[in-house]
Each structure stands twice: as structure tokens, then as C-alpha cells.
Amino acid sequence: MKRSLTIGSAVAVAAAVALLAAGCSSGSNAGSADKPVTITLWGSYGNGGNSTQQDALNKTLIPAFEKANPGITVKYVDIAYDSLLQKLTTSAAGDQLPDLVRADLGWVPQFADLGVLVPLSDSMSDFSTLSKNVYPGSLATNLYKGKYYGLPLDTNTRVLITSQAALDKAGVSAPPKTFDDLRAMAGKLKGTGVSLFADSGLGAWNISPWIWSGGGEVTNKTETKATGYLNSAKNVSTVQMLVDFYNDKLIPNLITGNTGATGTSDGLPKTEYATILDGPWMQGIWSGQYPDFAPVYAPIPAGAGGSVSVVGGEDIVLTQSSKNKAAAEKFIRFTQSKDFQLAMVKTGQMTVVPSLASEEVAVADYYTTFAEQLKTAKSRVASPQASKIDTVLSTELTPAFLGTTTVKAALDKAATEIDALLAGGK
Amino acid sequence: MTAQLQTARPRGRAVPASQTAATTFRYAALIVGAVVMIIPFLYMVSTSFTAQAYVLTLPPQFIPNPATIANYTQALTTQDFLLYFANSLIVALASTVLSVLISSMMAFAFARYDFAGKEIIFRVLLAGLTVPAVMLLIPQFLLAKDWHLLDSLPGLMVFYIAGSLALNTFLLRGFLASVPGELDQAMQVDGANAWTRYWRLALPLAKPAIATATIFTFLASWDEYPLALTMINNPDHRTLPVAIAAFQGQNATQWGLVFAASLIAIVPVIIVFLVFQRYFVQGLTSGAVKG
Amino acid sequence: MTRQRARASATPYLFLAPGFILFLAVIIYPAIRAFQMSFFDWKIVPGAVSQFIGLDNYVRAFQDGHFWLSLSNSGIYMLATVPPQIVIGLFIAMLLKRKSPTQPLFRVLFYLPVVTSWVVVSLLFKYLFADSGLVNFTLHDFLHLMNRDVSWLSARGTALIAICALGVWKGIGWSMMIFLAALQGVPETLEEAATMDGANRWQRFRAVTLPAISPATVFITVMLVIGGLNVFTSVLLLTGGGPGGQTDVVLS
Numbered sequence: 001m002k003r004s005l006t007i008g009s010a011v012a013v014a015a016a017v018a019l020l021a022a023g024c025s026s027g028s029n030a031g032s033a034d035k036p037v038t039i040t041l042w043g044s045y046g047n048g049g050n051s052t053q054q055d056a057l058n059k060t061l062i063p064a065f066e067k068a069n070p071g072i073t074v075k076y077v078d079i080a081y082d083s084l085l086q087k088l089t090t091s092a093a094g095d096q097l098p099d100l101v102r103a104d105l106g107w108v109p110q111f112a113d114l115g116v117l118v119p120l121s122d123s124m125s126d127f128s129t130l131s132k133n134v135y136p137g138s139l140a141t142n143l144y145k146g147k148y149y150g151l152p153l154d155t156n157t158r159v160l161i162t163s164q165a166a167l168d169k170a171g172v173s174a175p176p177k178t179f180d181d182l183r184a185m186a187g188k189l190k191g192t193g194v195s196l197f198a199d200s201g202l203g204a205w206n207i208s209p210w211i212w213s214g215g216g217e218v219t220n221k222t223e224t225k226a227t228g229y230l231n232s233a234k235n236v237s238t239v240q241m242l243v244d245f246y247n248d249k250l251i252p253n254l255i256t257g258n259t260g261a262t263g264t265s266d267g268l269p270k271t272e273y274a275t276i277l278d279g280p281w282m283q284g285i286w287s288g289q290y291p292d293f294a295p296v297y298a299p300i301p302a303g304a305g306g307s308v309s310v311v312g313g314e315d316i317v318l319t320q321s322s323k324n325k326a327a328a329e330k331f332i333r334f335t336q337s338k339d340f341q342l343a344m345v346k347t348g349q350m351t352v353v354p355s356l357a358s359e360e361v362a363v364a365d366y367y368t369t370f371a372e373q374l375k376t377a378k379s380r381v382a383s384p385q386a387s388k389i390d391t392v393l394s395t396e397l398t399p400a401f402l403g404t405t406t407v408k409a410a411l412d413k414a415a416t417e418i419d420a421l422l423a424g425g426k
Numbered sequence: 427m428t429a430q431l432q433t434a435r436p437r438g439r440a441v442p443a444s445q446t447a448a449t450t451f452r453y454a455a456l457i458v459g460a461v462v463m464i465i466p467f468l469y470m471v472s473t474s475f476t477a478q479a480y481v482l483t484l485p486p487q488f489i490p491n492p493a494t495i496a497n498y499t500q501a502l503t504t505q506d507f508l509l510y511f512a513n514s515l516i517v518a519l520a521s522t523v524l525s526v527l528i529s530s531m532m533a534f535a536f537a538r539y540d541f542a543g544k545e546i547i548f549r550v551l552l553a554g555l556t557v558p559a560v561m562l563l564i565p566q567f568l569l570a571k572d573w574h575l576l577d578s579l580p581g582l583m584v585f586y587i588a589g590s591l592a593l594n595t596f597l598l599r600g601f602l603a604s605v606p607g608e609l610d611q612a613m614q615v616d617g618a619n620a621w622t623r624y625w626r627l628a629l630p631l632a633k634p635a636i637a638t639a640t641i642f643t644f645l646a647s648w649d650e651y652p653l654a655l656t657m658i659n660n661p662d663h664r665t666l667p668v669a670i671a672a673f674q675g676q677n678a679t680q681w682g683l684v685f686a687a688s689l690i691a692i693v694p695v696i697i698v699f700l701v702f703q704r705y706f707v708q709g710l711t712s713g714a715v716k717g
Numbered sequence: 718m719t720r721q722r723a724r725a726s727a728t729p730y731l732f733l734a735p736g737f738i739l740f741l742a743v744i745i746y747p748a749i750r751a752f753q754m755s756f757f758d759w760k761i762v763p764g765a766v767s768q769f770i771g772l773d774n775y776v777r778a779f780q781d782g783h784f785w786l787s788l789s790n791s792g793i794y795m796l797a798t799v800p801p802q803i804v805i806g807l808f809i810a811m812l813l814k815r816k817s818p819t820q821p822l823f824r825v826l827f828y829l830p831v832v833t834s835w836v837v838v839s840l841l842f843k844y845l846f847a848d849s850g851l852v853n854f855t856l857h858d859f860l861h862l863m864n865r866d867v868s869w870l871s872a873r874g875t876a877l878i879a880i881c882a883l884g885v886w887k888g889i890g891w892s893m894m895i896f897l898a899a900l901q902g903v904p905e906t907l908e909e910a911a912t913m914d915g916a917n918r919w920q921r922f923r924a925v926t927l928p929a930i931s932p933a934t935v936f937i938t939v940m941l942v943i944g945g946l947n948v949f950t951s952v953l954l955l956t957g958g959g960p961g962g963q964t965d966v967v968l969s
Binding site: 253260 | 843846847848849850868869870871
């Protein structure tokens with residue numbers, strides 16, 4: 001009995017101490033928040049323990065901005081990329097959003113639809129000047145119902161990446177420039193155990209470059225209809241080409257969702273895969289993991305539509321709940337400046353300002369291919385339903401690769417479902 | 427081993443051959459089981475000592491070559507890892523103590539009293555158990571906002587305590603109900619009030635179950651991620667799981683780093699486990715019926 | 718006498734009050750809110766008008782073939798993981814019940830998977846079940862049980878095997894803990910009496926141990942069934958619901 005009493009009192013003391021400590025720690029920080037003007041920016045520059053981007057922001061860019069704009073303090077809060085969307089959604093529900101958010105470009109229509117973003121094309125008098133400086137493809141990702149809700153911060157796209165070892169194995173001298181080159185390369189790789197091409201899924205990010213380069217479209221121009229566009233004869237033949245490769249074991253089942261297959265970032269350096277489509281961040285990954293690997297960058301193979309890739313990147317948006325909109329807009333202007341853009345280029349983020357492209361290429365050679373590809377790259381459907389469209393594409397296209405349905409039937413079905421999504425999301 | 431087994435079971439009849447066979451079987455089963463349980467874990471330990479260039483090569487390597495402790499130093503130095511560690515410790519300790527206290531009181535009421543509404547109240551608790559935490563996230567966030575519990579550690583504790591109440595009450599009630607009520611009645615006859623009977627009799631009797639509840643609650647509060655992510659904005663109030671998640675990047679994840687951080691995070695849970703599991707050893711028989 | 722009764726009847730409510738009030742406010746009220754939201758075309762932003770759509774969300778879910786596939790996946794997961802966790806957990810608890818110097822060590826080893834986060838163990842299993850992972854290596858190259866490598870995570874059936882294996886592996890320690898605590902509550906005198914009556918090991922287990930720990934068994938079963946239906950993280954990280962949504966579970 002005695003023993004239990006001592007345990008009981010120890011437990012009670014521990015609880016009291018813990019509560020007290022918690023009270024102190026929350027109390028001591030509460031006071032420091034109310035400076036003249038503080039604007040908060042949420043983003044995921046943290047990039048998985050690689051702190052170069054966050055350091056550039058916190059140690060160089062933000063101090064420079066604060067110096068130029070006395071009285072404004074900028075607080076950057078880093079949130080893990082995988083959790084950012086969810087955190088933004090709940091915070092929007094609770095009216096707890098920060099002033100500024102660095103959002104994945106696919107999220108802008110979704111949040112604009114919720115009504116939590118300020119249309120910058122209305123609120124910023126110099127918006128048209130700022131918007132003329134950036135790539136149209138990147139800018140377009142901020143458009144929702146005729147208004148722009150953000151400005152691009154950084155951009156990226158996918159290009160064809162291969163290796164000398166893979167080209168040697170296929171007996172070709174240069175990366176495939178056209179769909180025909182690709183088919184020729186396929187013939188040579190058949191039976192060698194090296195896959196012609198690998199990708200990790202069938203979403204819009206994965207399949208769009210093929211569709212556009214093949215001369216097809218996902219939807220009509222106004223993004224209200226997919227039937228008649230997604231299931232066009234051109235798209236059927238483009239996707240059929242990929243399905244044929246798949247059937248000849250030239251595309252691994254990674255593309256149909258085998259998460260146990262070798263990833264593209266490992267398969268290419270190991271010459272299991274001859275080509276992949278990917279972004280500028282791969283260089284950083286390989287220099288850490290495969291220091292000896294020398295990737296070869298080339299444009300997406302051209303089909304009937306030319307060489308057309310897909311735009312990725314992040315936008316900066318201003319929230320309706322911001323109490324310091326003028327200060328926040330100043331920071332948005334700052335992000336479009338040469339200083340900001342070039343500082344981020346050095347950390348692996350491509351600039352959204354075409355006039356800085358030559359300086360960008362000077363930072364690293366491989367940016368050349370990406371910058372060139374960006375000139376024609378297109379953005380995916382800008383809709384609050386974008387993620388559902390992704391799901392439809394991969395769910396409906398997978399059976400076509402597995403052979404349980406025809407390409408035509410799969411595209412018809414996907415188009416019908418996307419029509420419904422676009423009608424619902426307007 | 428046989429000798430020990432026989433001291434543990436003083437009345438065990440001496441049939442040495444079958445005894446030895448049983449012991450051998452017991453250990454064989456335990457060792458095979460333990461090996462299966464530990465292999466994936468060892469793999470994680472090995473990865474945490476591996477440089478990024480050699481991480482997750484296939485087939486898996488169990489002995490890192492070359493080995494490095496860079497992941498541990500980086501985990502401890504990037505971000506305010508120690509602050510987050512302390513935050514998590516405060517939240518988990520306070521939540522555990524309060525939750526076990528409050529739920530053992532509820533369990534005592536359920537196990538020792540008959541009262542109007544008992545069934546309904548217990549069913550409401552059970553119903554609470556079946557609601558997936560993901561579903562509650564947004565309503566709970568709105569509630570926290572109304573109550574000004576956002577962005578503070580005590581605010582998180584309120585949700586962690588409430589979240590573990592039903593499970594703990596259920597667990598402790600089951601245990602208390604299986605304990606014969608005679609001792610309680612005897613104390614009641616002696617004039618002990620309800621609090622004394624709870625504090626002096628029920629709690630010590632329920633030691634194994636309380637140890638279990640403590641271990642579970644500590645682990646749950648220590649590991650909780652979605653609520654901590656949603657409710658905390660100020661980086662100074664972050665808890666460890668949020669910090670560990672930040673090591674996973676958009677395009678690349680340094681697995682050695684994530685595993686090293688996770689292993690550091692496992693240490694307190696193992697300590698709590700080791701401290702409280704010894705209460706399993708002194709069970710009912712020695713504690714109450716005989717003593 | 719009347720005073721005595723009045724006090725006695727108030728006592729249980731006093732013991733219940735702090736916990737139950739907190740529980741109603743922080744769990745039940747939000748649960749009701751969530752349930753209420755499910756009848757609306759819910760606009761999460763404050764001020765926006767949410768339209769009452771009645772059972773539309775449910776009708777849409779029930780008409781969606783995908784919902785039923787998810788439901789059956791959750792059901793399969795539950796059936797495949799709950800019984801093994803109970804049986805193996807109890808078996809190990811029985812083995813670890815007696816005092817011995819190695820006992821604490823084994824307890825920790827069996828409990829390790831429980832304390833490791835879902836994210837980390839899911840990733841571990843993804844690599845164990847990868848095309849050239851440890852599982853294929855062991856079954857094909859080492860034990861020669863299979864004549865080729867299997868793409869475990871590429872098809873619904875085999876992917877579910879991997880997900881269930883993870884569930885059982887991570888859950889055994891948990892049920893073992895509760896059984897261990899419950900086994901301490903079985904009075905030794907009962908067992909000894911049964912031994913005196915000439916009952917063998919199995920008979921003692923059936924007649925004495927099992928009935929004595931039945932509250933714990935019920936508890937574990939209920940909790941595992943609930944947990945089985947709520948499985949989410951491991952599926953998301955292991956297969957992302959793939960291939961083509963074939964392994965999605967209800968929550969996703």
C-alpha cells in the first residue's frame with residue numbers, strides 16, 4: 001500500500017511540473033508576436049533536410065527585404081510538403097491562414113474556389129506589369145474564373161533524361177528526338193532487359209507530355225469538356241504506343257502502380273531504364289546518391305504536336321484573412337525581383353522570369369534544356385477538381401496498360417468522368 | 427533454465443524430460459518470433475548509420491558499409507530538435523498522467539457501482555472509440571479555435587487526454603471488473619470512503635492494467651501527428667513528429683536522416699515501457715490476495 | 718440511513734464527471750458535427766453557405782463501385798489481421814507470463830514494432846516487399862519456394878498480403894501487452910487447483926485461463942476490429958491505393 005502511495009504522489013508531481021512547464025513555454029512566446037507589422041509566409045522550402053533553400057530565404061532574402069522595408073517583419077514557417085495541403089485546408093476552415101502561402105500551382109484554383117484568396121489582378125495596381133515578366137504557362141496556373149489569384153514563384157518542367165550507357169546499349173548516337181526515334185530505339189532494346197522508358201504513374205503530370213507532343217489535348221481550350229479531346233484519335237495512337245511498349249516489356253509495371261518496382265531515380269543510373277521524364281531536382285538527388293552518374297538531358301521526343309512538356313512549380317498567393325495586405329503585396333513584388341529569382345536559382349529552383357534565363361543557364365548547364373522546354377510547356381487543367389482528374393486518368397488508363405480494356409474504351413470512359421468533374425467544378 | 431523454471435513454479439511436479447522439452451519449445455518459439463519482429467527494425471537501425479548514397483540499395487544490406495553517424499548529428503542540429511523533443515515530452519507526460527488518472531476514476535465507477543444511466547454512458551464511450559480520428563480533425567480544430575486552444579501545448583494536451591479516455595477506461599474497467607469485489611466490500615465495512623477505496627485499493631490492484639494504459643497513452647501522445655500539425659503554427663511549439671515529417675522532402679527524402687530522427691524519438695517510449703512493464707511481474711496474487 | 722444512500726448514489730457520478738464531460742465536449746460533440754457535415758455539400762470556409770443535400774453524399778458513395786471495392790478491402794484486412802493478432806498475441810503472452818531473466822528482453826523485442834511510427838514501418842515494408850527486396854530474396858533465391866520474383870505491390874491480391882503482414886507484425890505486441898496484464902489477474906490458486914484435479918496444460922488453459930481473461934479478449938477484439946476498419950496510413954504509403962485504386966480502403 002505504501003508503495004502505491006509514493007507512485008501516486010510521484011505521478012501527481014510529474015503532472016504538475018509538466019503542466020507548469022507547458023504553461024511557461026507558451027506564456028513566454030505569446031508576447032513577441034505583436035510587432036508593428038509582421039507578415040507570415042507558409043511554404044515547404046525545407047525540402048527534406050536539405051536546408052539550402054530555406055537558408056537562402058531566411059539568411060539572405062528576408063533580411064534584405066526587411067532592410068529595404070523598415071517596419072515589416074517577415075516570418076517564414078516551414079511545413080512538410082506532404083502535409084501542407086491538409087494544413088492549409090483545415091486552417092482555411094478555421095480562418096487561421098497566414099498572410100502569404102507558397103502553394104503548389106495545382107492548389108491555387110482549389111483555394112480560389114473556396115474564396116480564401118485575394119485576386120491579385122484586382123488588388124495590385126501593377127499586376128499587369130508584373131505578369132508580363134513571367135512565363136505565360138506559369139502565370140496561367142493562377143487563373144481562375146477570369147482572375148489571377150497569385151504570381152508564379154518558381155517553375156519546373158519535365159524533360160527526357162537518359163544516360164550514355166543506355167544510349168550505347170541501344171546502339172544509338174543521340175537521345176530520341178521524335179516518336180519514330182523512340183520506336184526505333186525500342187526495337188533495339190527489345191529483349192536486352194533494359195526498359196526503354198519508365199515512369200511512376202499515369203496522372204496528368206505523367207501522361208500530359210505524351211498527349212500534347214502527340215498533337216492531342218486533354219480538354220477543350222476553356223477547360224469545360226474532355227469528350228472529343230481526351231479520347232481523340234491522336235491520343236488513342238499516342239497512348240497505344242506506350243501500351244505497346246508496355247506489352248513488349250519495354251515499360252516496367254512501375255507505371256501501373258507497382259510501388260515495389262525500382263524507382264526512376266535508381267533505375268536510370270543503374271541502366272535498368274534507358275529514359276525517364278523528370279525535373280531539374282534530379283540533378284541534386286543524383287549528385288548525392290550516384291556521384292559518378294552523368295545524366296544526359298534532351299527535349300521530350302516530338303510527335304505530331306512537337307515537343308511539348310508540362311509545367312510544374314509553385315505560386316505565391318495572398319489570403320483574404322491577411323491583416324497586412326499592403327505589406328504582403330510588397331513581399332510578393334520582391335519575390336518577382338531579379339535578386340530573389342536568381343538567389344533561388346542557385347538553390348535549384350528555376351526562375352519564372354524568361355529574361356533571366358541566360359543568367360540561369362550560367363548557374364548550371366543542365367538548366368539550358370529545361371529553359372528551352374519551358375518555352376512551349378503547357379499547364380494542366382486549372383480546376384478545383386484537378387486532383388480528382390488525376391485520379392480518373394490513372395484509374396482508367398491502368399486497365400488499358402494491363403490489357404483488360406482497349407485504349408479507346410479507357411480514354412472514352414476517362415473523358416466522360418472528367419466531363420462530369422468539370423461540369424461540377426465549373 | 428530448468429532450475430529457474432522450477433523455482434518460479436514451486437509446485438511443478440518433477441517430470442524433467444517434458445519440462446525440458448517445454449522450455450526448449452518455449453525459447454525456440456520466442457526466439458523465432460523475436461527474430462521476425464526485429465529484422466525490419468534492425469534494417470532501420472542500419473539505414474540510420476548509412477550515408478545517403480548507400481541508402482535502400484537492393485538487396486538490402488544489414489551492415490552499413492561505410493558506416494556514419496552524420497545522420498544523427500544532422501538530426502540533432504538542424505531545426506530546434508531538442509526543443510521539439512522537450513515539447514513532446516511535456517505534452518506526452520502530462521497527457522498520460524492526467525488521462526490515466528481521470529480514466530481510472532471512470533473505470534472505478536463503472537466496475538464498483540450500479541447507477542442510473544450506467545449502460546448508456548458506457549455505450550457513449552464505446553461509440554467514441556469507433557470514430558476515426560481523421561474524421562474529427564476539422565471539427566476539433568474549430569473547437570480549439572473557439573476555446574483559444576490553438577497554438578499551445580496545453581491545448582494539445584486537452585485533445586490527447588480526451589482522445590485516450592475511452593480506450594483507457596475500457597481497459598481499466600475490464601481489469602477491475604475481473605478482480606473479486608470482496609476486498610472492496612471489506613474496506614467499505616471498515617468505513618473507508620469511496621476515494622480511499624479507489625486510491626488505496628483499486629489503483630494498486632489495477633497496477634498491470636495501469637501500466638498498460640500508461641504505456642499506450644504515452645506512445646499515442648508522443649507519436650500523434652495530424653492534430654499537432656493542424657493546431658500548432660508557431661514553430662517554437664512544434665512536437666517531434668512534426669519535425670520528423672519535415673525531413674521528408676517533396677522530391678527527395680534522406681532516409682538515413684528520417685530513420686535516425688525516428689530512432690531518437692523511440693528512446694523515451696522504450697524507457698516508459700521498461701519502467702512500467704515491471705508492474706506486470708507483481709500481479710494480483712502476490713499484491714493483494716496473499717499480501 | 719437516507720443520507721448514506723444519497724451520498725452513495727452521487728459518488729459514481731462524481732468519479733465519472735471530469736472524464737465524461739471532457740469526453741462529451743472534445744470527442745462526441747466534434748463527432749456529431751462531422752456527422753452533420755456529411756449531410757451537407759460542405760463549404761469549409763467560415764461565412765460560406767453550406768447547402769443541405771441530405772443523403773446525397775451517402776447515395777453517391779453507395780452507387781460508386783469503388784466504394785464497395787474499398788469496403789471489401791477493409792473487410793479482408795480486418796478478417797486477415799484480427800484473428801492472427803489475437804491468437805499469436807495470446808500465445809506469446811502465455812510464453813512470457815512466467816518470470817525469467819530473459820523475459821523483459823523478449824517483451825521489449827515484441828513491443829518494438831508497436832512503438833515505431835506507422836510511417837517508418839510502412840516504408841520499411843515497402844522496401845521489404847519491393848521487386849528485388851528482402852522478401853523476394855528470401856523466398857526465391859534463398860529458400861527456393863518460388864521460381865521467380867513476385868511483384869508483390871503490383872496486384873491487388875499480393876499487395877493486400879503485404880499490407881496485412883504489416884498489420885499483424887505491428888499489432889502483435891499491442892495485444893500481447895493487454896493479454897499479459899490480464900493474465901496477471903488470473904489467480905494462481907485457481908490454476909493450482911485445476912492442476913491438482915489432474916487437468917493437463919490445454920485443459921487448464923481452456924477451463925481457467927480463457928474464462929478469466931475474457932474481458933481482455935473482448936476488449937482486444939473490439940479494438941482490433943475498429944482499428945482494422947480504420948487502416949489508412951499503411952495502405953497510403955505502401956501502395957498509395959494502387960494499382961489503380963485496387964487496394965484503396967474505406968477511409969481514403
